[in-house]
Amino acid sequence: MAHVVVIGSTAFSLLNFRGALLEGLVRRGHKVGAVAPSASEEIKSRLERMGVSYFDVPLRRRGLTPVGDMIYLWRLFRLFRSIKPDLVLSYTIKPVIFVSLAARLAGIPYISSMITGLGYTFSSHTHLARALGVLAVCLYRISLRHNRVVFFQNHDDLNVFTDLHLLPGYVRSVVIPGSGVDVEHFTPAPYPDRDAFLMIARLVREKGVFEYLEAAKVLNADYPKVRFRLAGFPGKGTSYLSETDFAEVNGAGAVEYLGRLKDVRSAIADCSVYVLPTHGGEGIPRTVLEAMAMGRAVITTDTAGCREAVVDGKSGLLVAPRNVPALVAAMKRLLDGQREKAKMGDAGRKRAVQIYDVRKVNNMIFENLEL
Incomplete structure:
Protein backbone atom coordinates (compact mmCIF):
# COMPACT_ATOMS: atom_id res chain seq x y z
CA MET A 1 0.00 0.00 0.00
CA VAL A 181 -15.10 10.21 -19.47
CA ASP A 182 -17.41 7.82 -17.64
CA VAL A 183 -19.14 6.20 -20.61
CA GLU A 184 -21.54 4.39 -18.27
CA HIS A 185 -22.65 7.71 -16.75
CA PHE A 186 -22.74 9.64 -20.04
CA THR A 187 -24.81 7.45 -22.34
CA PRO A 188 -26.51 8.08 -25.72
CA ALA A 189 -29.77 10.01 -25.55
CA PRO A 190 -32.55 10.52 -28.14
CA TYR A 191 -32.34 13.73 -30.14
CA PRO A 192 -34.62 16.61 -29.10
CA ASP A 193 -37.69 17.55 -31.17
CA ARG A 194 -36.00 20.70 -32.51
CA ASP A 195 -32.40 21.45 -33.37
CA ALA A 196 -30.33 22.98 -30.60
CA PHE A 197 -26.70 23.92 -30.15
CA LEU A 198 -25.01 23.83 -26.76
CA MET A 199 -21.76 25.20 -25.38
CA ILE A 200 -20.54 24.48 -21.84
CA ALA A 201 -17.56 26.45 -20.55
CA ARG A 202 -16.28 28.96 -18.06
CA LEU A 203 -17.30 32.37 -19.40
CA VAL A 204 -13.83 33.41 -20.48
CA ARG A 205 -12.77 34.82 -23.81
CA GLU A 206 -10.27 32.01 -24.42
CA LYS A 207 -13.07 29.44 -24.50
CA GLY A 208 -14.57 31.15 -27.56
CA VAL A 209 -17.70 32.48 -25.87
CA PHE A 210 -17.75 35.64 -28.00
CA GLU A 211 -17.44 33.61 -31.21
CA TYR A 212 -20.32 31.37 -30.16
CA LEU A 213 -22.54 34.34 -29.35
CA GLU A 214 -21.72 36.02 -32.66
CA ALA A 215 -22.36 32.82 -34.64
CA ALA A 216 -25.70 32.36 -32.88
CA LYS A 217 -26.76 35.89 -33.81
CA VAL A 218 -25.93 35.27 -37.47
CA LEU A 219 -27.72 31.91 -37.64
CA ASN A 220 -30.73 33.02 -35.62
CA ALA A 221 -31.78 35.29 -38.48
CA ASP A 222 -32.12 32.35 -40.92
CA TYR A 223 -33.02 29.63 -38.41
CA PRO A 224 -35.39 31.27 -35.90
CA LYS A 225 -36.65 27.93 -34.54
CA VAL A 226 -33.17 26.65 -33.66
CA ARG A 227 -32.10 27.02 -30.03
CA PHE A 228 -28.66 28.23 -28.97
CA ARG A 229 -27.77 27.54 -25.35
CA LEU A 230 -24.80 28.33 -23.14
CA ALA A 231 -23.97 26.84 -19.74
CA GLY A 232 -21.16 28.07 -17.53
CA PHE A 233 -20.34 30.58 -14.89
CA PRO A 234 -18.91 34.09 -14.82
CA GLY A 235 -15.94 34.97 -12.67
CA LYS A 236 -13.50 37.71 -11.79
CA GLY A 237 -10.65 39.06 -13.90
CA THR A 238 -10.21 40.73 -17.28
CA SER A 239 -10.59 37.44 -19.17
CA TYR A 240 -14.03 36.65 -17.75
CA LEU A 241 -17.31 37.87 -19.16
CA SER A 242 -19.57 39.51 -16.62
CA GLU A 243 -23.32 39.10 -16.88
CA THR A 244 -23.39 42.67 -18.25
CA ASP A 245 -20.85 41.74 -20.95
CA PHE A 246 -22.91 38.69 -21.83
CA ALA A 247 -26.12 40.71 -22.14
CA GLU A 248 -24.42 43.28 -24.37
CA VAL A 249 -22.89 40.72 -26.72
CA ASN A 250 -26.00 38.56 -26.75
CA GLY A 251 -28.00 41.52 -28.01
CA ALA A 252 -31.52 40.40 -28.91
CA GLY A 253 -31.10 37.25 -26.85
CA ALA A 254 -30.27 34.64 -29.49
CA VAL A 255 -28.49 32.56 -26.83
CA GLU A 256 -30.25 31.15 -23.79
CA TYR A 257 -28.01 31.26 -20.72
CA LEU A 258 -28.39 28.20 -18.48
CA GLY A 259 -25.98 29.25 -15.74
CA ARG A 260 -23.76 26.76 -13.96
CA LEU A 261 -25.03 23.18 -14.07
CA LYS A 262 -24.25 20.50 -11.48
CA ASP A 263 -25.17 17.76 -13.95
CA VAL A 264 -24.73 18.56 -17.64
CA ARG A 265 -26.31 15.38 -18.99
CA SER A 266 -29.83 16.79 -19.42
CA ALA A 267 -28.44 19.82 -21.27
CA ILE A 268 -26.39 17.62 -23.62
CA ALA A 269 -29.41 15.35 -24.19
CA ASP A 270 -31.43 18.44 -25.10
CA CYS A 271 -28.97 19.51 -27.81
CA SER A 272 -28.37 18.11 -31.27
CA VAL A 273 -24.81 19.47 -31.70
CA TYR A 274 -22.18 20.41 -29.14
CA VAL A 275 -19.98 23.46 -29.82
CA LEU A 276 -16.70 24.52 -28.20
CA PRO A 277 -14.89 27.22 -30.22
CA THR A 278 -11.93 27.43 -27.83
CA HIS A 279 -8.84 29.47 -28.72
CA GLY A 280 -6.57 26.65 -27.54
CA GLY A 281 -4.57 25.78 -24.45
CA GLU A 282 -6.70 22.71 -23.71
CA GLY A 283 -5.54 19.26 -22.66
CA ILE A 284 -8.55 17.42 -24.03
CA PRO A 285 -11.76 19.27 -23.11
CA ARG A 286 -13.89 17.15 -20.82
CA THR A 287 -17.15 18.58 -22.17
CA VAL A 288 -16.21 17.45 -25.68
CA LEU A 289 -15.72 13.90 -24.39
CA GLU A 290 -19.02 14.03 -22.50
CA ALA A 291 -20.89 15.16 -25.62
CA MET A 292 -19.21 12.43 -27.69
CA ALA A 293 -20.13 9.80 -25.08
CA MET A 294 -23.77 10.89 -25.35
CA GLY A 295 -23.72 10.51 -29.12
CA ARG A 296 -23.56 14.12 -30.17
CA ALA A 297 -21.60 15.56 -33.09
CA VAL A 298 -19.04 18.12 -31.94
CA ILE A 299 -17.90 21.35 -33.55
CA THR A 300 -14.65 22.58 -32.07
CA THR A 301 -11.40 24.21 -33.15
CA ASP A 302 -8.33 22.85 -34.87
CA THR A 303 -6.19 23.31 -31.77
CA ALA A 304 -4.18 21.09 -29.44
CA GLY A 305 -6.34 18.55 -27.63
CA CYS A 306 -9.47 19.31 -29.62
CA ARG A 307 -8.07 17.93 -32.87
CA GLU A 308 -6.93 14.87 -30.95
CA ALA A 309 -10.43 14.14 -29.63
CA VAL A 310 -12.52 14.97 -32.70
CA VAL A 311 -11.85 13.40 -36.09
CA ASP A 312 -12.73 16.08 -38.61
CA GLY A 313 -15.56 14.98 -40.89
CA LYS A 314 -16.05 11.73 -38.96
CA SER A 315 -17.08 12.48 -35.36
CA GLY A 316 -17.46 16.22 -35.79
CA LEU A 317 -16.04 19.29 -37.47
CA LEU A 318 -12.89 21.30 -36.78
CA VAL A 319 -12.74 25.02 -37.56
CA ALA A 320 -10.04 27.64 -37.22
CA PRO A 321 -10.02 29.39 -33.82
CA ARG A 322 -11.28 32.98 -33.58
CA ASN A 323 -13.06 32.57 -36.92
CA VAL A 324 -16.79 33.35 -36.70
CA PRO A 325 -17.56 32.78 -40.43
CA ALA A 326 -15.96 29.31 -40.27
CA LEU A 327 -17.92 28.51 -37.12
CA VAL A 328 -21.17 29.69 -38.74
CA ALA A 329 -20.49 27.55 -41.82
CA ALA A 330 -19.86 24.44 -39.69
CA MET A 331 -23.02 24.96 -37.63
CA LYS A 332 -25.05 25.55 -40.78
CA ARG A 333 -23.63 22.40 -42.37
CA LEU A 334 -24.92 20.25 -39.52
CA LEU A 335 -28.26 22.04 -39.44
CA ASP A 336 -28.72 21.17 -43.11
CA GLY A 337 -27.19 17.69 -42.84
CA GLN A 338 -29.29 15.68 -40.42
CA ARG A 339 -27.97 12.27 -41.52
CA GLU A 340 -24.36 13.45 -41.37
CA LYS A 341 -24.93 14.82 -37.88
CA ALA A 342 -26.35 11.49 -36.66
CA LYS A 343 -23.46 9.51 -38.21
CA MET A 344 -20.97 11.83 -36.50
CA GLY A 345 -22.73 11.37 -33.18
CA ASP A 346 -22.55 7.57 -33.49
CA ALA A 347 -18.87 7.76 -34.43
CA GLY A 348 -18.15 10.02 -31.47
CA ARG A 349 -19.80 7.58 -29.05
CA LYS A 350 -17.73 4.68 -30.41
CA ARG A 351 -14.58 6.75 -30.12
CA ALA A 352 -15.40 7.71 -26.54
CA VAL A 353 -15.91 4.07 -25.55
CA GLN A 354 -12.85 2.76 -27.38
CA ILE A 355 -10.32 5.44 -26.40
CA TYR A 356 -11.60 7.81 -23.70
Missing part, protein backbone atom coordinates in the same frame (compact mmCIF):
# COMPACT_ATOMS: atom_id res chain seq x y z
CA ALA A 2 1.29 3.45 -0.94
CA HIS A 3 0.37 6.84 0.45
CA VAL A 4 -0.69 8.85 -2.62
CA VAL A 5 -1.57 12.55 -2.62
CA VAL A 6 -3.23 14.27 -5.60
CA ILE A 7 -2.93 18.06 -5.83
CA GLY A 8 -5.01 20.43 -7.96
CA SER A 9 -5.78 24.13 -8.21
CA THR A 10 -9.51 23.91 -7.40
CA ALA A 11 -11.46 21.68 -5.04
CA PHE A 12 -14.20 21.30 -7.66
CA SER A 13 -11.71 19.67 -10.04
CA LEU A 14 -10.78 17.02 -7.49
CA LEU A 15 -14.22 15.49 -7.93
CA ASN A 16 -15.17 16.56 -11.45
CA PHE A 17 -11.88 15.67 -13.15
CA ARG A 18 -10.06 13.37 -10.70
CA GLY A 19 -12.93 11.73 -8.79
CA ALA A 20 -12.69 8.41 -10.64
CA LEU A 21 -8.90 8.47 -10.23
CA LEU A 22 -9.19 8.99 -6.47
CA GLU A 23 -11.81 6.25 -6.18
CA GLY A 24 -9.60 3.89 -8.18
CA LEU A 25 -6.65 4.52 -5.89
CA VAL A 26 -8.78 3.82 -2.81
CA ARG A 27 -10.14 0.59 -4.36
CA ARG A 28 -6.58 -0.55 -4.98
CA GLY A 29 -5.93 -0.29 -1.25
CA HIS A 30 -3.84 2.88 -1.18
CA LYS A 31 -3.98 5.61 1.44
CA VAL A 32 -5.19 8.63 -0.53
CA GLY A 33 -5.07 12.37 0.12
CA ALA A 34 -6.23 15.33 -1.95
CA VAL A 35 -5.01 18.92 -1.81
CA ALA A 36 -6.76 22.03 -3.17
CA PRO A 37 -7.89 25.41 -1.84
CA SER A 38 -11.23 26.24 -0.23
CA ALA A 39 -13.31 23.10 -0.63
CA SER A 40 -16.99 23.45 0.20
CA GLU A 41 -18.50 21.31 2.93
CA GLU A 42 -20.22 19.25 0.25
CA ILE A 43 -16.92 18.49 -1.49
CA LYS A 44 -15.21 17.67 1.82
CA SER A 45 -18.05 15.32 2.71
CA ARG A 46 -17.95 13.55 -0.66
CA LEU A 47 -14.18 13.09 -0.44
CA GLU A 48 -14.52 11.72 3.08
CA ARG A 49 -17.18 9.23 1.95
CA MET A 50 -14.79 8.12 -0.81
CA GLY A 51 -12.11 7.45 1.81
CA VAL A 52 -9.95 10.42 0.74
CA SER A 53 -8.33 12.81 3.23
CA TYR A 54 -8.65 16.47 2.25
CA PHE A 55 -6.01 19.14 2.91
CA ASP A 56 -6.74 22.82 2.34
CA VAL A 57 -3.78 24.77 0.93
CA PRO A 58 -4.71 28.30 -0.29
CA LEU A 59 -3.67 29.21 -3.82
CA ARG A 60 -4.18 32.16 -6.14
CA ARG A 61 -4.61 30.35 -9.44
CA ARG A 62 -4.07 33.06 -12.02
CA GLY A 63 -1.31 35.57 -12.60
CA LEU A 64 2.12 36.22 -11.14
CA THR A 65 2.08 36.62 -7.36
CA PRO A 66 5.65 36.12 -6.10
CA VAL A 67 4.88 36.45 -2.39
CA GLY A 68 1.70 34.38 -2.60
CA ASP A 69 3.40 31.70 -4.67
CA MET A 70 6.29 31.44 -2.21
CA ILE A 71 3.79 31.07 0.63
CA TYR A 72 2.05 28.34 -1.38
CA LEU A 73 5.41 26.57 -1.85
CA TRP A 74 6.15 26.81 1.90
CA ARG A 75 2.74 25.48 2.88
CA LEU A 76 3.09 22.53 0.52
CA PHE A 77 6.54 21.78 1.93
CA ARG A 78 5.21 21.82 5.49
CA LEU A 79 2.28 19.60 4.54
CA PHE A 80 4.48 17.04 2.80
CA ARG A 81 6.91 16.96 5.72
CA SER A 82 3.95 16.37 8.02
CA ILE A 83 1.98 13.68 6.17
CA LYS A 84 4.96 12.05 4.39
CA PRO A 85 3.35 10.72 1.19
CA ASP A 86 5.13 8.12 -0.92
CA LEU A 87 3.94 9.65 -4.18
CA VAL A 88 2.50 13.00 -5.27
CA LEU A 89 0.61 13.65 -8.50
CA SER A 90 -0.17 17.27 -9.38
CA TYR A 91 -2.03 18.86 -12.27
CA THR A 92 -2.51 22.41 -13.68
CA ILE A 93 0.36 24.85 -13.97
CA LYS A 94 0.94 26.22 -10.46
CA PRO A 95 0.49 22.92 -8.61
CA VAL A 96 2.76 21.15 -11.12
CA ILE A 97 5.54 23.70 -10.63
CA PHE A 98 5.32 24.27 -6.88
CA VAL A 99 4.37 20.73 -5.85
CA SER A 100 7.38 19.39 -7.75
CA LEU A 101 9.69 21.81 -5.93
CA ALA A 102 8.08 21.36 -2.49
CA ALA A 103 8.04 17.57 -2.80
CA ARG A 104 11.72 17.56 -3.77
CA LEU A 105 12.61 19.74 -0.78
CA ALA A 106 10.53 17.52 1.51
CA GLY A 107 12.24 14.36 0.27
CA ILE A 108 9.17 12.73 -1.29
CA PRO A 109 10.45 9.64 -3.14
CA TYR A 110 8.08 9.70 -6.15
CA ILE A 111 7.04 12.93 -7.88
CA SER A 112 4.77 12.95 -10.92
CA SER A 113 2.84 15.60 -12.81
CA MET A 114 0.03 15.86 -15.33
CA ILE A 115 0.03 18.61 -17.97
CA THR A 116 -3.68 19.23 -18.57
CA GLY A 117 -3.18 21.83 -21.31
CA LEU A 118 -0.88 24.80 -21.80
CA GLY A 119 -3.50 27.34 -20.82
CA TYR A 120 -3.71 31.11 -21.13
CA THR A 121 0.03 31.78 -20.92
CA PHE A 122 0.71 29.80 -24.09
CA SER A 123 -2.52 30.34 -26.09
CA SER A 124 -2.99 34.09 -25.62
CA HIS A 125 -1.14 36.65 -27.74
CA THR A 126 -1.12 39.50 -25.21
CA HIS A 127 2.16 40.98 -23.96
CA LEU A 128 1.33 39.84 -20.42
CA ALA A 129 0.69 36.28 -21.53
CA ARG A 130 3.97 36.19 -23.45
CA ALA A 131 5.88 37.45 -20.42
CA LEU A 132 4.17 34.88 -18.18
CA GLY A 133 4.91 32.22 -20.80
CA VAL A 134 8.64 32.93 -20.62
CA LEU A 135 8.50 32.69 -16.84
CA ALA A 136 6.43 29.50 -16.98
CA VAL A 137 9.00 27.87 -19.29
CA CYS A 138 11.78 28.68 -16.81
CA LEU A 139 9.81 27.36 -13.85
CA TYR A 140 8.77 24.20 -15.70
CA ARG A 141 12.40 23.54 -16.64
CA ILE A 142 13.48 23.86 -12.99
CA SER A 143 10.62 21.86 -11.47
CA LEU A 144 9.99 19.02 -13.90
CA ARG A 145 13.53 17.69 -13.62
CA HIS A 146 12.51 16.37 -10.19
CA ASN A 147 9.72 14.21 -11.66
CA ARG A 148 9.86 10.55 -12.52
CA VAL A 149 6.83 10.61 -14.83
CA VAL A 150 5.07 13.49 -16.59
CA PHE A 151 1.69 12.78 -18.19
CA PHE A 152 0.44 14.76 -21.18
CA GLN A 153 -3.12 14.82 -22.47
CA ASN A 154 -2.23 15.35 -26.11
CA HIS A 155 0.77 14.97 -28.39
CA ASP A 156 0.92 18.67 -29.29
CA ASP A 157 1.71 19.64 -25.70
CA LEU A 158 4.39 16.95 -25.43
CA ASN A 159 5.96 18.28 -28.62
CA VAL A 160 6.02 21.82 -27.21
CA PHE A 161 7.75 20.64 -24.02
CA THR A 162 10.19 18.56 -26.05
CA ASP A 163 11.03 21.44 -28.40
CA LEU A 164 11.61 23.73 -25.41
CA HIS A 165 13.85 21.09 -23.73
CA LEU A 166 11.72 21.11 -20.57
CA LEU A 167 12.06 17.37 -19.90
CA PRO A 168 15.43 15.79 -19.07
CA GLY A 169 16.06 12.42 -20.66
CA TYR A 170 15.59 10.55 -17.39
CA VAL A 171 12.01 11.87 -16.93
CA ARG A 172 9.50 9.57 -18.57
CA SER A 173 6.78 11.26 -20.64
CA VAL A 174 3.46 9.48 -21.23
CA VAL A 175 0.56 10.67 -23.39
CA ILE A 176 -2.84 9.68 -22.00
CA PRO A 177 -6.28 10.27 -23.59
CA GLY A 178 -7.19 13.32 -21.53
CA SER A 179 -8.94 12.89 -18.20
CA GLY A 180 -11.32 10.36 -19.72
CA ASP A 357 -13.31 5.52 -21.18
CA VAL A 358 -12.11 6.88 -17.83
CA ARG A 359 -11.38 3.38 -16.55
CA LYS A 360 -8.93 2.78 -19.39
CA VAL A 361 -7.32 6.18 -18.87
CA ASN A 362 -6.89 5.67 -15.13
CA ASN A 363 -5.48 2.17 -15.64
CA MET A 364 -2.80 3.75 -17.86
CA ILE A 365 -1.96 6.15 -15.03
CA PHE A 366 -1.85 3.40 -12.40
CA GLU A 367 0.39 1.22 -14.57
CA ASN A 368 2.85 4.01 -15.28
CA LEU A 369 2.98 4.99 -11.62
CA GLU A 370 3.29 1.32 -10.62
CA LEU A 371 0.31 1.58 -8.27
